[in-house]
Amino acid sequence: MRQSSDKSIFVDPSKCTGCHICELVCSEHHEKNYGLRKSRIRVTSIGNTIRLAMSCRLCKKAPCVASCPRDALRQHEDTGTIVVDENKCTGCKWCIGACDFGVIFFHPIQKTPIICDLCGKDEPQCIRACQKEAIQLITEDAFLSQIRKNAAEKLTKSIGEAK
Amino acid sequence: MTLKYKGYCGQILRINLTTKKVSKQLLTDEHVRKYLGGNGIAARIMYDEIKADTDPFDAENKLIFMTGPINGTRVPFAAKFGAWTKSPLTGLFHDSQVSGLMSAELKYAGYDGIVFEGSSEKPVYAWIDDDSIQIKDAVHLWGLKTTDTCSAILQELGDSEIQVACIGPGGEKLVRYACINVGDHRVLGRGGLGAVMGSKNLKAVAVRGSGSVDVADLNGLQRFIDDTYDKVKKHPAYIRYSLYGTPGGVLGEATLGISFGTKNWREEYFDGWEKLTGEFIRERFTVKDLACPTCPLGCSHVSSVKDGPYAGTVLEGPEYETIYAFGPMCGIDRLDAIIKANALCDEYGIDTISTGVTLAFAMECYEKGLLTKRDIDGIDLTWGNHEAVVAMTEKIGKREGFGDLLAEGSWRASKMIGKGAEYYSMSIKGLELPGHSPRTMRGMMLGYATSTCGGRHQDGRPTAEYAAIDRLEVKGKPKFVRDVNHMTAVGDSLVLCRFSERLYGFTLTQSYVDIVNLVTGIGLNLQELETIGERIYNIERAFNVRCGIRRGDDRIPDRFFKEALTVGPAKGEVASLSTFNGMLDEYYEIRGWDRSTGIPRKEKLVDLGLEDVAKDLETIPP
Numbered sequence: 001m002r003q004s005s006d007k008s009i010f011v012d013p014s015k016c017t018g019c020h021i022c023e024l025v026c027s028e029h030h031e032k033n034y035g036l037r038k039s040r041i042r043v044t045s046i047g048n049t050i051r052l053a054m055s056c057r058l059c060k061k062a063p064c065v066a067s068c069p070r071d072a073l074r075q076h077e078d079t080g081t082i083v084v085d086e087n088k089c090t091g092c093k094w095c096i097g098a099c100d101f102g103v104i105f106f107h108p109i110q111k112t113p114i115i116c117d118l119c120g121k122d123e124p125q126c127i128r129a130c131q132k133e134a135i136q137l138i139t140e141d142a143f144l145s146q147i148r149k150n151a152a153e154k155l156t157k158s159i160g161e162a163k
Numbered sequence: 164m165t166l167k168y169k170g171y172c173g174q175i176l177r178i179n180l181t182t183k184k185v186s187k188q189l190l191t192d193e194h195v196r197k198y199l200g201g202n203g204i205a206a207r208i209m210y211d212e213i214k215a216d217t218d219p220f221d222a223e224n225k226l227i228f229m230t231g232p233i234n235g236t237r238v239p240f241a242a243k244f245g246a247w248t249k250s251p252l253t254g255l256f257h258d259s260q261v262s263g264l265m266s267a268e269l270k271y272a273g274y275d276g277i278v279f280e281g282s283s284e285k286p287v288y289a290w291i292d293d294d295s296i297q298i299k300d301a302v303h304l305w306g307l308k309t310t311d312t313c314s315a316i317l318q319e320l321g322d323s324e325i326q327v328a329c330i331g332p333g334g335e336k337l338v339r340y341a342c343i344n345v346g347d348h349r350v351l352g353r354g355g356l357g358a359v360m361g362s363k364n365l366k367a368v369a370v371r372g373s374g375s376v377d378v379a380d381l382n383g384l385q386r387f388i389d390d391t392y393d394k395v396k397k398h399p400a401y402i403r404y405s406l407y408g409t410p411g412g413v414l415g416e417a418t419l420g421i422s423f424g425t426k427n428w429r430e431e432y433f434d435g436w437e438k439l440t441g442e443f444i445r446e447r448f449t450v451k452d453l454a455c456p457t458c459p460l461g462c463s464h465v466s467s468v469k470d471g472p473y474a475g476t477v478l479e480g481p482e483y484e485t486i487y488a489f490g491p492m493c494g495i496d497r498l499d500a501i502i503k504a505n506a507l508c509d510e511y512g513i514d515t516i517s518t519g520v521t522l523a524f525a526m527e528c529y530e531k532g533l534l535t536k537r538d539i540d541g542i543d544l545t546w547g548n549h550e551a552v553v554a555m556t557e558k559i560g561k562r563e564g565f566g567d568l569l570a571e572g573s574w575r576a577s578k579m580i581g582k583g584a585e586y587y588s589m590s591i592k593g594l595e596l597p598g599h600s601p602r603t604m605r606g607m608m609l610g611y612a613t614s615t616c617g618g619r620h621q622d623g624r625p626t627a628e629y630a631a632i633d634r635l636e637v638k639g640k641p642k643f644v645r646d647v648n649h650m651t652a653v654g655d656s657l658v659l660c661r662f663s664e665r666l667y668g669f670t671l672t673q674s675y676v677d678i679v680n681l682v683t684g685i686g687l688n689l690q691e692l693e694t695i696g697e698r699i700y701n702i703e704r705a706f707n708v709r710c711g712i713r714r715g716d717d718r719i720p721d722r723f724f725k726e727a728l729t730v731g732p733a734k735g736e737v738a739s740l741s742t743f744n745g746m747l748d749e750y751y752e753i754r755g756w757d758r759s760t761g762i763p764r765k766e767k768l769v770d771l772g773l774e775d776v777a778k779d780l781e782t783i784p785p
Binding site for chain 1: 235236237264267268271347348372373374375376377378381385392395396450451452453454455456457458459460461463465477478479
C-alpha cells in the first residue's frame with residue numbers, strides 16, 4: 001500500500017515565475033511574520049530565464065539525518081519530512097553541508113536548521129498560495145504521467161501540423 | 164523600537180557620503196500617521212532639507228531610498244521600492260519606483276529607508292548588512308556597465324541573493340535622465356535619479372537583511388490576500404496582462420487611434436503597430452514569463468532576439484513605454500531593434516522613455532533643418548533608421564559627440580539648438596512624455612500639466628480613460644484628476660505597484676484603507692487616508708513652488724493644441740487651450756490653490772496640518 005511518504009514536492013520550472021509568494025506564505029505560516037530567510041522553500045534564479053522554487057526532497061536515505069553527530073535529525077515515519085530536535089541540535093550546520101539541494105536553511109534567530117515540514121497536518125501553504133499552480137505534492141508516478149501527457153500532446157500536435 | 168504601528172522598522176539610515184558618517188533617525192507615530200510611508204515621508208524630508216536654490220548635482224541635494232509599511236509582506240503588488248530626489252531634468256520634486264526584493268531586503272535589514280547626503284570624493288558603494296553599514300571603495304567598479312557592476316559586487320560580497328542598486332556609465336557621466344538599476348533589467352527609470360547618484364560618486368548600494376516584518380492583523384490580511392487572488396484570476400484585464408504584459412495595450416490604442424505617439428507626437432496612429440503588439444512579442448520573442456515578488460499575475464516577459472543584426476539580445480521586457488519611445492516615436496517598426504536599444508539603455512543605465520523621446524526630438528530637428536548631418540556626427544537620424552537610433556543611444560550613454568548634447572534631455576538640448584527647437588521637445592517641466600495622449604484624453608492632459616514631476620503618467624493616470632470613463636468628457640475630470648493624485652500619493656507611500664489600480668481602485672477606496680489598517684493597525688478611515696494623500700501632494704507642490712513653479716509652468720507642449728491628428732481612427736482630434744485653461748481653473752479651485760498663481764492657499768495648508776508650510780509660502784512672491 002502507498003503511504004503519504006511516497007509523495008514529494010515537484011515544481012514545474014516552466015510555470016514558476018519567481019514571484020516569491022511561496023517563500024512569503026511559508027514564513028507567514030511558520031513564523032507569523034514575513035522574512036525570506038525564515039522560509040523553508042526558496043526560489044532559485046539563474047539569469048533571466050530560470051526560476052525554480054526548491055524545498056526538501058524528502059530523500060529516502062536522507063544524508064542530513066545520517067550526518068548529524070548528535071542524532072538531532074530524524075525522518076517522520078508517515079510524511080518523510082525531516083524533524084529537528086532542537087534540544088539536541090547545536091547549530092553546527094553539518095546537515096546544511098550534507099544536503100545535495102541546498103534546501104536546509106538556518107533560522108537567523110533560533111540558530112537551528114529549518115526544513116520543509118509540508119505544513120504538518122495542513123495542506124502545504126506554498127501549494128495553496130501558488131497562483132501559477134507550479135507546485136504540487138504528488139507521487140513520482142503522477143508527476144511522470146503528467147510529463148508524458150504533455151510530451152505526447154506536443155508530439156501529436158507537431159505530427160498534425162506537419163501533415 | 165518605540166513605534167506603535169506594525170509594518171514599519173521604525174528607523175531610517177542617514178549616510179553622509181562627504182564625512183562617511185552613518186546615523187539612524189527614528190520614525191515617530193505622528194510621522195507615520197501624517198505621512199504614511201515612502202512618498203509621504205520622503206516628500207517631507209525633501210521639503211525640510213533640500214533648499215530651493217540647491218542644484219540637483221550639488222552635494223546638498225539628497226537621494227532618498229524609501230519603503231512603505233507593506234513592503235516585505237505578502238500583500239499582492241507590494242514589491243515596489245522608491246527613490247526620491249531633486250531631479251536634474253526638472254529641478255523639482257521627483258520620485259520613481261522599481262519592482263523587486265530591494266524594499267523587502269532593506270526592511271529585513273531593519274530600515275524603512277536610507278537618506279544619502281553629501282558627496283564622496285572618490286567612487287564608493289554602500290554595503291548594508293543588517294546592523295553593519297560599510298562605505299566601500301568602488302574605484303575598481305567605476306566605468307562598469309550595470310550588469311557587470313551587479314555581478315562584481317555579488318562576487319565581492321560572496322552571496323548571489325544580496326540586492327544591488329547601481330548606476331552605469333550614464334549615471335557616472337551625469338546623463339540627466341540616467342536611472343538606477345536594481346538587478347539586471349529593473350530600473351528606477353525616470354527623472355535622472357541615477358545622475359544624482361553619480362554626482363555623489365555613489366556607484367551602488369548593496370543590501371542584505373535577516374530580519375522580518377510584522378503585521379497588525381495576520382488573519383485579516385490572509386483573508387484579504389485570498390480575496391485579491393480570486394479577483395485577479397477572474398479579471399479580464401489581468402488575464403491579458405499575464406499573457407502580454409504592458410505591450411498588451413498597443414492593440415487597444417491602435418484601435419482607438421490614440422496615445423501611440425508617432426514621429427515625435429505629430430500623429431498617434433502608427434502604420435507599423437501590428438508588428439509592435441504584445442501578441443506579436445509573445446509569438447516571436449517571449450521565452451519566459453516572470454512575476455515580481457508578491458504578484459499573483461506576473462506581467463513580465465523575457466524576450467530573446469533569435470536572428471538578424473541584433474541576434475543574441477535577451478532582456479526582461481520590452482515594456483510598453485520603451486516600445487512607444489523607440490518605436491513609433493522614432494518611426495521604427497522593428498522589435499529586434501527596440502529590444503537592442505532597450506538593452507543598451509539598461510547597460511548604460513539611462514531611461515528608455517527620455518532616451519527615445521529625445522532621439523525623436525533630434526530626428527524632427529534634423530528633418531526640419533535645425534540640425535545638420537555634421538551636427539549629429541554624420542549619423543543619419545531619419546525616421547525609421549533603427550541603426551542610427553541604436554548607434555546614437557550608445558553615444559548618449561557615453562556622452563560622446565552629439566550624444567553629449569542629447570544627454571542633457573530634449574528640453575535643454577532645444578534651448579542650445581535654438582531656432583524654435585523648443586516646439587519639438589515633447590516634455591513637460593523638462594521631463595519627456597510617456598506614451599499616453601494629452602491630446603485626446605482630457606484627464607491625462609490636466610494630469611500631465613499639473614504633475615509635480617512633469618511629463619509622466621504616475622500622478623495623473625491614463626488607465627481609467629482607456630478602460631472605464633469617457634476620455635473626451637471634461638465635466639468632473641478636474642476632481643477625478645485630484646482624486647487620482649491622492650491615490651498615487653498613498654500608493655507610492657505604501658509602496659504599491661500601480662498595476663493594482665484596476666483592483667484596488669483608480670482613486671482611493673476601502674481596499675487601500677483595508678491594506679493600511681491590516682498591515683499597520685493605525686485604524687484610519689477613507690477620509691483620513693484621503694487627507695494623507697492630499698497632504699503629500701501639497702507638500703510636493705509646495706516644494707516646487709519654492710523652486711519657482713507657478714501656473715504658467717502647468718502646461719502641455721503646444722503641439723497638442725495646434726496640430727490635429729491627420730490619420731487613424733481619431734483623425735481630427737486636437738486639444739483645446741480654452742478647455743485646458745478652464746479645467747486648470749477648476750482644478751486649482753478644488754485644490755484650494757490660488758487660481759492666478761497656482762500656489763496652495765494658506766487655509767488649505769493649515770487645514771492639512773501644514774502650518775509651517777503655509778508660513779513659508781506666505782512670503783513667496785506670486
